[in-house]
Amino acid sequence: MELICLGLNHKTAPVEVRECFAVGNTKLGASSSELIAMTGVSESVVISTCNRTEFYLVGPDARLAFDRLEAHLADTIKVHHIAKPHFYRMEKSAAARHLCRVVCGLDSMMLGETEIFGQVKHAYQAALEAGSTATVLNKLFQRAFGVGKKVRTETTIQTGSTSVGNVAVDLAEKIFGHLKDSQVMILGAGEMSRITAQSLVSRGARSIFVSNRSYDRAVELANDMGGQAVRFDDWQSVLERVDIVISSTGSPHAIIRRADVEKARRARKFRPLFFIDIAVPRDIDPAVGEIEEVYLYDIDTLEQLAQEARSRRQQQIDDCERIIDAELAKLNLPGT
Amino acid sequence: MDRWFLIFSTLFAVIAGVWGMISVHRGSRSPWTVSWMVAVLVCQLGFLSLRGQQRAACPLADFGEILVFLSWSLTLFYLLVGPAYRISLLGVFTAPVVMVFQAVALLPGILDSQPAKIVGGNPWHETHAATSVLGYGALALAAVAGVMFLVLDRQLKEQHLKSGLFRNLPPVRELLVSLERLLWLGGGLLTIGITAGFIMPHEGAALGHLLAAVSVWSAYALLLGVKSVRGLTGRRLSLLTVALFILSLGVFAFI
Numbered sequence: 115m116e117l118i119c120l121g122l123n124h125k126t127a128p129v130e131v132r133e134c135f136a137v138g139n140t141k142l143g144a145s146s147s148e149l150i151a152m153t154g155v156s157e158s159v160v161i162s163t164c165n166r167t168e169f170y171l172v173g174p175d176a177r178l179a180f181d182r183l184e185a186h187l188a189d190t191i192k193v194h195h196i197a198k199p200h201f202y203r204m205e206k207s208a209a210a211r212h213l214c215r216v217v218c219g220l221d222s223m224m225l226g227e228t229e230i231f232g233q234v235k236h237a238y239q240a241a242l243e244a245g246s247t248a249t250v251l252n253k254l255f256q257r258a259f260g261v262g263k264k265v266r267t268e269t270t271i272q273t274g275s276t277s278v279g280n281v282a283v284d285l286a287e288k289i290f291g292h293l294k295d296s297q298v299m300i301l302g303a304g305e306m307s308r309i310t311a312q313s314l315v316s317r318g319a320r321s322i323f324v325s326n327r328s329y330d331r332a333v334e335l336a337n338d339m340g341g342q343a344v345r346f347d348d349w350q351s352v353l354e355r356v357d358i359v360i361s362s363t364g365s366p367h368a369i370i371r372r373a374d375v376e377k378a379r380r381a382r383k384f385r386p387l388f389f390i391d392i393a394v395p396r397d398i399d400p401a402v403g404e405i406e407e408v409y410l411y412d413i414d415t416l417e418q419l420a421q422e423a424r425s426r427r428q429q430q431i432d433d434c435e436r437i438i439d440a441e442l443a444k445l446n447l448p449g450t
Numbered sequence: 451m452d453r454w455f456l457i458f459s460t461l462f463a464v465i466a467g468v469w470g471m472i473s474v475h476r477g478s479r480s481p482w483t484v485s486w487m488v489a490v491l492v493c494q495l496g497f498l499s500l501r502g503q504q505r506a507a508c509p510l511a512d513f514g515e516i517l518v519f520l521s522w523s524l525t526l527f528y529l530l531v532g533p534a535y536r537i538s539l540l541g542v543f544t545a546p547v548v549m550v551f552q553a554v555a556l557l558p559g560i561l562d563s564q565p566a567k568i569v570g571g572n573p574w575h576e577t578h579a580a581t582s583v584l585g586y587g588a589l590a591l592a593a594v595a596g597v598m599f600l601v602l603d604r605q606l607k608e609q610h611l612k613s614g615l616f617r618n619l620p621p622v623r624e625l626l627v628s629l630e631r632l633l634w635l636g637g638g639l640l641t642i643g644i645t646a647g648f649i650m651p652h653e654g655a656a657l658g659h660l661l662a663a664v665s666v667w668s669a670y671a672l673l674l675g676v677k678s679v680r681g682l683t684g685r686r687l688s689l690l691t692v693a694l695f696i697l698s699l700g701v702f703a704f705i
Contacts, residue, residue, distance in 0.1 A: 270477075285606075285611075287621065288602075288606070288616075288619075288621055288622070289606065289621060289622045289623065290621060290622070290623045291620070291621035291623050291624045380680075380681070382681070383680070383681025384681040384682055384683040384684075384686075385681070386622050386623065386626075386684060403607075406683040406684075406685050406686070407683040407684060407685070409606050409607065411609070415609055419611065422612070
């Protein structure tokens with residue numbers, strides 16, 4: 115029995131190619147079953163995420179399995195011949211190693227991301243329930259999940275936020291804990307504000323106020339976020355209520371000055387206030403950060419923190435590869 | 451035998467503190483802090499139980515016993531508050547305070563080596579002593595939470611966010627909420643203690659002690675009043691909590 119992997123990902127194929135091969139979450143099991151119906155294939159697992167689609171097959175002959183799979187893809191997906199150069203092919207130990215790298219997030223767009231672990235687990239579970247796995251893939255996937263857990267506990271590849279939005283959210287959680295009780299105000303309805311606010315909402319922030327010079331855009335973003343639009347002249351009155359302010363206007367000068375915050379302090383009973391200034395030029399006067407209960411972070415600081423996390427993750431790659439090699443050496447898997 | 455309980459309790463506090471700090475320095479939280487602090491509490495109970503039998507009363511008759519009772523109260527409140535609010539790091543900060551109090555109690559001459567039986571004890575006196583020291587335990591833990599807030603606040607302000615300590619400190623809001631609750635709890639217990647102190651029979655010599663206790667109570671009441679009505683920044687609340695606790699220890703000088 116020989117193990118093979120055929121796949122494409124964000125490094126080898128653009129999104130317009132990847133989307134042609136994407137398999138919906140609910141169809142992963144059926145897709146795996148279709149593959150074992152082919153002669154020369156005894157086991158299969160199909161993994162499909164927004165950044166990759168991969169087919170793990172086991173058969174008596176690797177070359178035959180590749181041919182059957184490609185023929186199947188050519189039959190079912192019309193653009194397969196155009197997409198062929200975007201596919202990578204791996205066999206035996208290289209395929210096993212690749213799976214472990216995928217599970218550990220080493221092959222992800224965002225190095226060390228953890229979501230892929232769950233996605234692969236879901237794909238394996240679907241194949242298992244569809245009866246398309248047996249000894250080889252069961253052993254391989256179980257070991258890959260073990261490797262993923264070991265990498266998570268023994269290295270720091272998955273720690274630290276690597277994007278400005280996530281760094282801001284981590285800081286917000288360090289200040290306020292669970293964000294479900296936190297109110298957020300967005301000044302400026304630009305893309306960066308939207309992304310950062312979405313990160314906050316994804317971690318539980320509920321009350322969102324959006325203020326923008328163009329009220330229509332504020333309403334639009336507020337509707338998208340399930341929040342409330344505020345006229346730009348009124349943002350100071352909202353400052354009394356909120357815990358987090360994200361500012362990203364296109365203003366050439368500071369919008370939030372120390373005096374504005376000083377005015378709101380008493381009404382806020384001096385509760386902590388977190389300012390995230392992602393505008394260039396900056397929207398928030400640096401003097402605001404001198405106020406006792408205020409924590410002010412600008413785009414440079416957030417980007418620097420994200421960069422440091424990315425560098426720390428890069429430094430961990432060798433350690434992760436060593437763990438993968440050591441664990442696979444112990445596996446002694448037929449087909450690899 | 452009672453001293454051995456105290457020695458072991460102090461050693462466990464040292465282990466909890468040192469082990470916890472090493473873990474934090476390495477970037478993780480020690481899962482054993484709570485266990486070590488439970489060991490500290492058990493040994494404190496052993497000590498207080500033996501002293502209680504020797505005194506035939508609540509063991510608060512000398513300065514050493516007061517310090518141990520205070521440490522017990524501090525440990526007890528940590529075990530009630532820390533794990534419940536997932537502030538296990540509170541144990542790493544609490545352990546050194548317990549260690550210092552108990553180390554002082556172990557110094558020669560601080561604990562009566564032959565504790566005399568207390569005759570003619572008064573229940574109001576015991577209520578006064580026990581609830582007051584319990585209250586001080588809660589206030590001590592509030593001060594510990596205040597120190598933790600000050601450390602975190604400084605790191606956030608100066609944007610020093612890489613240390614293991616920063617990663618493991620609980621969020622600002624949770625620290626401030628815990629601190630305030632502990633202040634209310636400590637203040638409440640102190641109120642009962644002082645009320646009992648006024649009811650119990652006392653001599654003229656106790657006047658200084660009662661006046662000092664009332665001053666401490668008033669200061670905490672003022673702090674809580676200002677915090678509730680006007681509001682206070684986390685930094686001021688923490689600084690005042692730490693300062694008030696240190697100053698309030700002066701009450702014991704009048705015993």
